[in-house]
Amino acid sequence: MIPAKSSLRDELLGRLRAELDQLERAHQSALEGATHEEAKPENSKDTRALEQSYLARGQAMRVADARRAVADVAVMSVDPAAGAPRVAVGALVTTSEDDEERLVFVAPHGGGSVLAGGRVHVVTPQSPLGRALLGRSEGDECELTLAGRERIVAIVAIA
Numbered sequence: 001m002i003p004a005k006s007s008l009r010d011e012l013l014g015r016l017r018a019e020l021d022q023l024e025r026a027h028q029s030a031l032e033g034a035t036h037e038e039a040k041p042e043n044s045k046d047t048r049a050l051e052q053s054y055l056a057r058g059q060a061m062r063v064a065d066a067r068r069a070v071a072d073v074a075v076m077s078v079d080p081a082a083g084a085p086r087v088a089v090g091a092l093v094t095t096s097e098d099d100e101e102r103l104v105f106v107a108p109h110g111g112g113s114v115l116a117g118g119r120v121h122v123v124t125p126q127s128p129l130g131r132a133l134l135g136r137s138e139g140d141e142c143e144l145t146l147a148g149r150e151r152i153v154a155i156v157a158i159a
Contacts, residue, residue: 002092002094002103002159003092003103003115003116003119003120005078005090005092005105005159006078007116008078008092008105008115008116008120009073009076009078009090009107011115011116012073012105012107012110012113012115012122013070013073013074015110015113016066016069016070016073016109016110017070019066020063020066020067020069020070023059023062023063023066024063026059027056027059027060027062027063030052030055030056030059031056033052033055033056035049068109069108069109069110072108072109073107073108073109073110076089076090076107076108077089077090078090080159085137085138085158085159086135086136086137086158087106087133087134087135087136087137087155087158088106088134088135089106089107089108089125090106090107091105091106091133091158091159092104092105092106092120092158092159093105093106093133093155093157093158093159094155094156094157094158094159095133095153095154095155095156096153096154096156097151097152097153097154101156102121103116103119103120103121104120104121104122104123104129104133105120105121105122105123106122106123106124106125106130106133106134107122107123107124108124108125109124110122110124111123111124111126111127111130128144128145128146129142129144129146129153131144132144132153133153133155136155137155137158138155138156138157138158139154139155140154140155141153141154141155142154142155
């Protein structure tokens with residue numbers, strides 16, 4: 001049975017929110033480290049506070065990216081397109097390669113995630129497979145190179 005796209009989006013959203021929560025805790029910890037009494041320089045060569053502030057800045061950037069990912073996935077449409085379906089963000093695509101079928105969920109973020117108990121793989125439009133699938137229709141074949149190997153992936157169905 002093919003899982004509902006709305007449940008796949010909700011599962012992915014839950015994972016992205018959990019990742020955001022973890023990143024926010026790490027950022028808070030880095031901020032505390034940068035402003036802690038023990039981080040104050042003891043001499044002109046002591047760079048502990050500076051290093052902690054760089055870490056906090058990097059964590060803040062990761063938090064901002066994670067917030068954007070959560071927001072993008074939260075508003076991602078999973079409704080089927082009118083007319084002949086084409087692969088777009090929010091599509092659930094059944095692919096076939098070497099007589100092996102695989103379910104692929106195209107999402108703006110979360111590439112590499114595996115959903116629905118391992119039955120569905122998430123790809124993003126930035127990934128080689130995602131780029132190859134976008135805009136294609138049922139019955140199309142996509143040629144792509146992954147890890148130096150030519151692959152042909154057929155689109156069996158689009159939901």
